[in-house]
Amino acid sequence: MKRTLEERLQDGPVICGEGYLFELERRGYLQAGSFVPEVALDNPQALKQTYRDYMLAGSDVVLAFTYNGHREKMRIIGKEDLLEPLNRQAIRLAKEVAEEHPEEEALVAGNISNTNLFDPEDEESKAAIRSMFHEMISWCKEEGVDFVNGETFYYYEEAKIALEEIKKQGLPAVITFGVMGENKLRDGYEVEEACRLLEQQGALVVGMNCFRGPATMQPYIERITQAVDGYVGALPIPYRTTEEHPTFFNLPDGGCSCSLPTETTFPTSLDPLYCNRYELAEWAKEAQRSGVHYYGLCCGASPSMLREVAETVGRKTVNSTYSPDMEKHFLFGSDSTLNQTNTAYKTRA
Template sequence: MSKTTAQKKGLLERLKEGPVVGDGSMCMTLEKRGYCRAGQWTPEAVLEYPDAVKQLLREYLRAGADVLQTPCYASSDGRLKRANITYTTAELNEAACEMAHEIAQEGNALVCGGLTPVMSYSKGEDETIVRGEFESQLAGFIKRRDIIDFILAEFFGYIGELEICVDVMKKAKMPIACTMRIGPLGDLNGVSVEECAVRMAKTGADLIGINCLFDFDTCLKTLKRMRDALDKEGLKTPLMCQPLGWRCPETTNTKKGYLLLPEFPFALESRQVSRFEVHKFAREAYNLGARYIGGCCGMEPHHIRAIAQEVIKTF
């Protein structure tokens, strides 16, 4: 059944009605299960181990996620080439679309097409090359717009790169969300949290926020600064937050977050958050204005269930 015949409510409609729950960790969790290579985090598992990827998506759906993201993080031309992956961005993204759609149909979940940063930007290459990489990622989502409900630019470290990406994403004529991997020090060029928030909102994205690199406490502090900056400018763009599932308070005043931990990436289990901590985080994020709450690396299905229990049943 297509999303049209099912008359499924879209992202913007759901945000008006109440909180939306995102899904959680894909690459890190698949690596622990034996289906990804640590350090590369490229998405070839969608083609090589589709049953394993579908099972993880299904667990997030059953845990209460309202959105399943296409499992294609790092599916960009430069990243795949660096990792010696022979699959193309188009092949991986299309397979990821089909997979997320198939599992979403088992419930009432939305499908989110995910775009990620490109190496050409950090290398300082011409903007036309940067745009070309984003267009390559976006092409698969435009092709399968019949099964994609909205698109998300995630894990951006530079606000300038994110602005280019969102501009390209507008070609899809779908709702747009975007997140940055920033903490108190702002982006990788030192642009403040406040300026990043305002510039993100002014891209015209429908939903903005933060994901990955930092733990609950740091993300909540950053989220508050974003909310205050938006309020000061009279901007009403809804916020989203998808943090780590590990405690790493010693990385708060860094730009690389948990990537600096000696336990990264193979020994983070002792830092795993509990469900009680997730309940508390979800409530505080909601109170700060986050209307889309999910998880990133380390946030497992049981953590997503805790978010759903907290914000959907009691908001």
């Protein structure tokens, strides 16, 4: 029997692999800029392999890649006719991969996200967003997902609409916010208050994802864990954001010696600004101490990074067999059969 999300949360940490957007762009199957997940239709095997890599690295969830796969994005690229096929295909591929898990079938999550349309003063925009969420969540229900992940909301009210539409379909909801440089949501809510309200309205997991690296997300996660009674999710980006530059939208790279095609390092020049896996492990320890239940990494994450987080919070993953072990490295190993001339040379290499 496949345990539900709630049952898994009751049993211990749940890992959710995200970051497909940047990962598939890095692999060459997605266009930076529009960031629309056409890969589900154009290169389904590439998407399946990405799902698989994150699952084997520790993800309990195969998250259907429909982030930005909503009507507004499809309108912008002139492909609204592909909206429903894209959404259904992304979910079906996720289900196929979830069934491959050698130990326990992975959960399959539908995915909705910020629309970039929300205007707190415009009722028509709210109605349009509700309609967009309704159709996407209806397809999730029909395709048999285990829960719906609503993410990267920077307006409380947009997240509230998302939760209402998920509940109408009778599905469990994970709702996470993306907090920009104002350090609060755009409609004035403190993120912990927004999470508290959504929990009261029936969200199973609340928290934060994207925009912020571990250093600038964790202080808010600690406030959320103090404000809510239930399950908290934390999915930072794996970049070294700072108090001066709390999100990856304006992260500078002082070592860059060439001119960039964009005004900032975001989104295609962030490479030198990564956290290493051990920094991410330190964050995972801190998040666990603060009471996080639902762990992941967002844009920029790789499977090896996710595996480090999973192992840090006590999980052994399918691919833990490939976790680093320097014992037999020709320079840095300690195995007695190694060439000792090489190991003695390591300080001068």
